[in-house]
Amino acid sequence: MAVGPTLGTGLFIGAGQALAIGGPASLLISYVFLSLLTYFMATTVAEVAIYSPSRHGSMVANGFRYLPSSLGLATATLRWYSLALLVPYETTTAMVNLGLWKPGSTVAIRLFIITCVIVGFNFLPERTFRGTEQLFTRIKSGTMICLLVLSLSIGMGGATGHDKWGFQYWRKPGAMNEYIARGSLGKFFGLLQCLLHSSVAFIFTPELIVHRAETPVSTSGMEIGDSTDPNIRSELPRTVAYDVVTTAFPYILSSLAMGVMAPYNEPLLSNNGAGGGLSPFVIGINTAKIRILPVTATVAIFLSSVASGRSFLHYSTRTLVALSELGHAPKTFSTRNQWGVPYVATIVTALFALLAFMSVAISSSTVLSYFLVFVNSCGYLSWMVSCVTYRRFRHHLHRRGQSDTYSFSVQPMGTYIGFMVSAILLLANGLVGGPAGPQPGSRASRLVAAYFSIPAFGVIYLGHRFQTMVPYRSHAKEVPINKDAPEGPTGAFHIQRGQPATTPGTSIELEQVWSIAVEA
Template sequence: MALIPTFGTGLFIGAGQALAAGGPASLLGSYVLVFLLSYCLTTAIAEIAAHRPALNGTMVAHSYEYGSNHLGFSLGYLRWYSLAMMVPFEITTAMVNLSLWTPEPSMAIRIAMVAVLILLFNMLPQRAFQRTETVFTGLKIITTAGLTICSLFLAIRGIPGTPIRGFRYWHEPGPMNEYLIPGGGGRFLGFLQCFLYSVISFTLTPEITVQRAERSNTEGGPSILSMARTDSGYLFALYILSAFMMTFVSPFDEPQLTNYGTGAGSSPFVVGFVRAGIPALRILVTVLIFLSSVASGRSFLYISSRTLYTLAESGHAPAMLTRCNRYQVPYVAILTSALFSLFAFLSLAESSSALFNSLMYFITTSGSISWLCSSIIYLRFRRKTEEQGFIRVHQSRIQPYGVYAGILGCTLLPIANALVLAFPPPSSEELPVQSWSQLRMRNAIPVYLGILSFLSLYFGHQVRTAILQRKLKLEDGTTSRRSWWRMFGLERDGPSTSAPVSSPPGP
């Protein structure tokens, strides 16, 4: 269960929005569809890793060989800042879980406390950090199992005087919500919006799954592809089971799920226990979800800082980022990645519910770009191995058709988002036209920023490379290629000893 430390992101809180948008049937359907899309990408990446493992990240390493220097550079930084942005996302999730929705000065203290706690966990020595990971893994398993048991009890036996009972909410208010417009079109839009909200749960799953499988791979043990399949199956079971239990305890028309239309709201589990009249259980669940957010935040900061450390080792980031303390903790890379936690303080300017959505759209857009690039790299890997007559021992039966489906899905995601945003506001007194326009703007800007960030890295690297080559050609008449960091004197002395196996000497 390698992915348990990051399990829960976008599930306990984000699934509430998805449930409110599409209803219980749409929630389960969207989770299945997003998982299938994620599984197609996971097996493709795992197939490459099974033949050429790279401890520092398969797609970042092999994108240089099967893509280009520009793609490898931009994809490496895309992966870094996407993971780093998950830290303020988890902090914001913790604030939303505590029902701290309204901006107020005291929230700054709470955000700072959570951010410092996540940072301190990452400053621990490696062995101590792994021990805390074991503790949080057990905590998340207990939380998921406890919520499942309690939800089943409420669904099967129920509590006298409460409306929760079996599939009641599948009948009242119904299995699917009519979102924005009435009729079948509204149910389709509800499913579409539910699908968009569900992507966050699996955005970073493919590469994290494969990277953990690479690090756990031992001679004589199961292959990386087999381990990736197994972990994906476990993750799918946990998500589907949790989502299914949510449909028992909370109706989709509960306004607290979306903080009355503002954005992310209460967890469906919390809503269910409030409706059941069990305040003690509500408090316990709130605390457990809060700890789950902290655990996920510390894991994402760990992975993002190691990604930045790898970029520095391979010559694509300043060498100072490789500095470690006596416990071999890369504190400079950790502190640099932790700076993204400052985005959580935007909750002081707008509702944490709205900030949750803004961060979510940015991360899912970056994840979709990463999925698209990974699909292209896999197709080039497959074509190159076939041209060389290389026999792939580890193959997935669904490939290359799974990658084709992945490319189609990644292409349709921004189109689906634009389609939902193009519709007129719903006829509701709780959400006036002006608020709906502001909501659409808040959701659209992060999408455009995610696309522009990647394009800026890609084309910016092309421009810098061209300038460097021209300058070198004018100076010594050669076209030798060196890392552009050398222009600023930031490269370490001596060659790197742990660069990705397929990374070229420099971009």
């Protein structure tokens, strides 16, 4: 699986909340729909990456190539802190998986240990970290396969000695749950909320799939982004399509299996409406009264949470390093120690992990819901900007008279659908915890968590925009511009601070040109 390193509780536990709200049919529909949306968004990002691959990855570089510098910075920063916030999300779900819902010193001690393990792994030499990543990926993939086989065995009656369960929970209490309202409208709201809760398992999956395909890891254990395969343009479309399928297919099977393992009216799925609860797989194993397996499944899911947390910290740290190396963040963030670890960026990014300690004062289930809606809104924003980047990229090619670039069959329609759906999901994200639904925390807190990413994105954009508009004087010599050179992405020969100084595909930034002029 392309997203094996980040395969975690978004699937094992996050889906339990979705099942409790929408029911098994809504959960299955949500996973099928999100898998299709993932393909649309992955191809949107991939088409831009095929034309101008970057060793830093399209998640950062292409935003600055085809968008205004302020919007590119806001998008890259959004992806950095969103991936970083998935670290406390994973540590909090680890607590929920262990049944530690009530705040107290026990939660604090265990959170401290888990956080130290996650951060400690990220200070290992790159070769060692990659080796452990492969190990944890095998553990998580094996866990998912074993749970799928076990659910099939229980459903067919081969593991308990009792009558086979089959799809009895689809009949009673039912295939779709009513949410907020009664009747068909309530089932529609249940499906919509189920879709929102299921999104966390797919958030940033399209970007990560393209990133791993665009900047493959070399056999020598080199870090992602240190080398680019010269044949990447021809292989990337096939790799992206394959990775989407190999990610979506087991996800869809898992959503179907969870509908067999637990009914949507099981209180433990949402901790009696407080937020995150136990995994449907653990609940099903307990109901089947199979010895040892409940503890084994709990430990396996717990390890998945820890492993995903360390992977998300690694990805977010490398995003900050890429920003630094491209000249859009202080150079100190790209400082590395003798083992090649960017320790300054790792320390700064790891500070987000401290947000998990809110569980010391608030129920872990409630904190988990806050993280879920906030990360989801960041992901929807990221997808919308990816669609805008694609349109700017195509406009740039049209102005240059280039039409021979690779294009997926679903494009550009996939981009239009992806933008529209992402906008709708972003606006509907505050639906969580309606009047007749679960109440994870106060209404005001839920709304802040659901929509805070929008003003945060705006502040970063406007702050940088204001900075670039402020006139300033410099004693540096004027850098001559060759007007016979090919036009840049905007079709103009003048250069704006923070934008690329050359055509797409190069990595020379204006900051570098500026520093050369000053030295001259």
